[in-house]
Amino acid sequence: MEKYAVYVPRLIPKKENLAPGHRACIGCGEALALRQAFKAIGNNVIVVNATGCMEIFTSQLPLTSWRLPWIHTLFENAAAVASGIEAGYKAMRRKGVPLPENTKVVAIGGDGATSDIGLQAISGALERGHDFTYICFDNEAYMNTGIQRSSATPFGAVTTTSPAGKKSFGQFSWKKNMPEIAAAHNIPYVATATHGYPFDLMAKVKRAVNTPGPTYVHILAVCPTGWRSATDTVNRQSRLAVETGIFPLYEVIDGEYKMSLDLPRLRPVQDYLKGQGRFRHLSDDLIAQIQRRVKLEYKKLTEKAKDGTGRAKSKG
């Protein structure tokens, strides 16, 4: 049985830098993704956490779930605080202060902290080229405060501030494409990942953290509480998001797009939508709209990946 004794999951570091006993919801995809990401990051890191689920469920005074140096200040400034830490370490090292070598700075935030209120700080930090990684754990709404919509909430989804009613069908806008915004800053590495594909997630986080300069990883995190789905289906939902083309897995490496999965045919979006209560009210017409849009966006993305860049293809 020796040759079966070592499976890849068992090669992952055993240390839980996020201690069990945290207060995330039952079946929280974000807690899962967070745990997986930090397996890839290791111990030589400083974590900057924006206000949100991850921060709240790990940090009630006078205790902490974190076994890493960690700082939380406000909602929209994780990237700015990370810039300060990175600069501080750089200057102190130059002046001969004894500090550990090669310490990574990782800023983490939810979709609200990233694509809404924190967008400015992220844009600034990416533009200035600080050597840090920003990881967005996207559960597609302001979940910690009670499931309010964000710019990452998908079209048609029900949230408390985009409810479905006689005059509304839920979220009225399309999900803001945060990885593209990050890529537009010409940073060396951008990736999308989700916890249903843990090895892909861990490889991408590891690559992001070890790439010099600013890097961005966007992780889809299923929230059974907010999405109204069964707690044990979080990984299934996460995989369906990828297989339907709703959340494509890809990397942008020095401007070149690379798909992580070859999907010759996309599953119908209905497969994904039907498992979640937040989409239960959708009419066939709206579902068709979503299907068309997903197909279109996916095609645009794969076109970029084909010729490797985001440049418009020349005729002839």
Next chain:
Amino acid sequence: MAKSDNELTWKDLEIGGIVVAPGSASQYESGTWRSQRPTYDFKKCIKCGICALFCPEGCIGPNEEGHFEANLFYCKGCGICARECWPRVITMVEEVE
């Protein structure tokens, strides 16, 4: 003898409320939340560790025989491990009082 939360004075706090005990929140018994628990048929278990990889709590680890088992002090009973276990070792059953 550690003070309970309601006994802490302002002098007991570190400056700025900085917490110097890493992982100290792991004293919290999140297992009290669950309404179902994992049960195991270890004959089928191949010790792959996939369940441990997918546990949001990080509370699954190898027992003495090397089979992966959830620590019920923390297990919230989400059922993800039962879902992901491909040899179908794990069955979720209702938690009884």
Next chain:
Amino acid sequence: MTTRVGIEVSIALADAVKLANPDVVAAYPITPQTHIVEHLADLVANGELDAEYIPVESEHSAMSACLGSAAAGARTFTATASQGLALMNEVVYVAPAMRLPIVMAVANRALSSPLSIWCDHSDMMSVRDTGWVQIISENGQQAVDNTICAFRIAEDRRVLLPVMVHLDGFSLTHVIEPITFPAQEEVDKFLPRNNFPLPLDPDNPVAMGDFAPPFIFTEMKWAQEMALRDSKKVVLEVWDEFARTFGRAYHPVEKYHSDGAKVVLMTMGSVGETASVAIDEMRAEGQNVGQVRLRLWRPFPFEELRQALAGAEVIIVLDRAISFGGPGGPLASEVKAALYDQPDKPKIVSFVGALGGRDITVSGFKEIINQGIEIARTGSAREYEIYGVRE
């Protein structure tokens, strides 16, 4: 080598920061602070100052970057004014609560609306309750000296609080004054290397910024208040040592002919020097007037103020900010509160003036004092007086 030069105060302040050798400067330009951050950028670009200069994309990010830098254990500086200070307001509250030593120069400028780039103290008042140590400069030399002392005060293990150095926008930042700079070696001795006790470090993981449920929030805030109150003795110690080392002595409350004066004018900031000329002229004419100038705004120097004002019968307080719909002058309100329980309460008259950069001349101050004496005698239906408005 100590040098004495005629120099624009903003440049001088930046040079003082250079002497302090910060590790990180994170700043966003805003009139009238621009010359400070421009000169700092120059110094870094020329290799005269070895620091990381972060040209942040807003003041909110400037103060946030300072939080990160200070939490990492680096010596940190920023500067702002008016709208910038207002924009970073929520972050300004965070810094002292997290006990992060940061030094910030504030080039006092009026808050919009309407837009005004000129000096008043409305921006200072908007951060009055945030918990920072706040020191007010009246002239360029003080701006330089306060900046050097600020790093020492902030980083002292008994304090570990951020320090704001206020200086009037344009009236100070853009004027050329004679300033004595201490030698680099002297400043190096005066300012030991920053040594934050619990920095972010993978070798010793700590968690900063946990949330506080009701059972512990009060204790957190009280700890912060105690720290700010206790910082006063360190401020006095540092000023004392500064006086012995560099020869210039500073006190929380500066008295100018106020001992024995029956009428005392109280000012903050650069108007104080103009007012002093008025005091001189009135005294030459035989009036028993004096002046008291506030240098330490927070922690408020209750003892020193009560001692300085003991024996006065009329106190006229000039504020350069309005608390709308309320008691008018914030400084006057605080003086009234400080003296309310005194056995021989003086009459306190609150004047608001010099808003948005409008100067008060020497004769203007004489008018204010004379009007103040009159109002103290007859009383007034108004909560406070506004000086110089055209009605």
